[in-house]
């Protein structure tokens with residue numbers, strides 16, 4: 001430890017800069033592994049990995065181990081030196097302006113850097129591999145409440161729900177997953193906190209003000225009334241992250257977990273103050289690294305919070321070791337978008353992972369119109385295409401964020417997938433993402449894929465995921481030549497299996513009778529199967545009977561095919577585009593199924609030359 005301190009004090013500033021240049025190139029060489037975050041620090045072209053990945057890597061069994069255990073002390077030493085150099089880089093970006101006239105501050109900062117380096121050294125040079133504990137496979141504690149992950153309703157598995165905390169309150173809730181001492185002693189530690197501390201008074205002179213909560217120190221040049229409400233949002237988000245992913249590994253020094261955020265309306269004073277690292281590539285919205293994030297201000301209050309939670313979610317997932325190389329970008333960005341999509345109730349309760357209800361409550365979000373435009377323009381992606389999105393796709397188009405969000409939104413809130421999806425979030429750090437995903441989701445993909453396909457096809461504000469849940473029930477055959485099949489279609493649900501098998505080499509006649517109500521205000525809107533022509537959804541009158549054909553899973557791909565919508569009404573003749581089962585619904589807005597009632601009786605028979 002002393003050696004680093006002595007060395008640091010001996011060098012004059014010009015030499016430090018020269019050493020930094022050489023050492024930093026070493027750091028870059030050490031970290032020549034592309035990181036998957038499009039908005040992570042130093043993504044291509046910088047090609048820079050987050051610091052903690054320098055000393056934690058994976059062995060042949062895909063377990064997280066310190067670099068030293070793979071490559072020996074020289075590699076560990078190189079990693080330590082690299083991190084030391086990075087600390088100097090951060091320091092030197094501060095020195096010329098913030099503390100050029102305060103040598104004592106500089107020396108204190110140098111000492112702090114040296115301490116940080118020595119802390120890193122103690123982590124990176126462990127010779128025994130450290131492994132994270134295997135997370136519980138049984139989701140516990142906080143659950144999604146309905147379709148929202150409500151941070152204010154953290155509760156133990158056996159406890160009744162507690163009244164939620166207001167937005168302005170400090171975060172003092174301990175989750176049921178809080179680690180006990182025995183667990184802590186057996187687990188590894190989270191990456192060290194490498195944040196720099198700043199002189200708030202001096203930043204004040206530049207118009208940059210500090211706002212502090214338990215989980216966030218925010219430096220910003222926006223108005224105090226806009227800024228002061230932001231740190232408590234991250235306190236609530238932290239509770240939601242831990243409730244979802246499980247508790248963070250503890251800090252080696254026992255310190256509390258906290259982020260530093262830089263929210264910039266005007267980047268110039270932040271650059272002057274050295275708060276924007278030199279290696280930080282230009283960004284449109286935000287960047288993150290370790291326990292720090294940088295973001296540009298938004299004109300919209302909702303979207304300012306959204307971007308902040310998005311970047312902070314990345315920080316949390318990085319701190320839990322959850323951003324290793326085999327994690328796909330759709331998951332990293334989709335989960336950041338999932339948590340960022342939030343709602344604040346009148347009593348201050350914040351819900352994360354909500355389905356946006358009204359456009360005016362989510363100004364700046366824009367993901368739903370993006371998907372709607374893509375569908376209308378015929379540019380829809382398949383689930384497989386979303387899974388193959390690359391970082392450059394996110395740099396080039398915000399649509400990639402929207403597609404990734406749809407996958408995580410459906411998987412995290414659909415009653416049949418949400419527990420498994422959360423299990424993925426709790427297990428992939430230990431077991432590797434690809435392995436864990438295949439183990440948990442391969443058996444579900446045949447159903448999830450068509451549900452997601454229809455989810456994005458019908459996506460709208462307030463989409464009712466619970467009522468749109470599909471049950472995949474294979475159809476039965478019509479007894480030839482004169483048989484017919486009957487089914488009942490409820491107006492309160494989305495697509496429902498008719499249990500009628502249909503074949504592409506056969507034409508069918510389908511008829512429907514009955515009465516439904518597809519709205520209650522200002523009076524019940526009653527409809528028969530032909531629909532009510534004064535109000536339309538997706539190009540057909542509400543109340544009208546519609547159909548689609550869904551195939552059984554393909555032997556080769558494992559996926560089902562989904563046909564375009566068949567317009568049925570009271571009576572229709574159709575030839576299916578492929579073999580499958582007929583699914584039916586009573587047309588209505590996907591955010592207005594809750595006030596429907598009634599059903600149609602449907603019968604199907606094969607068309608012959610006589611009829």
Ligand SMILES: [Zn+2]
Nearest residue numbers: 039314333336
């Ligand atoms: Zn992101």
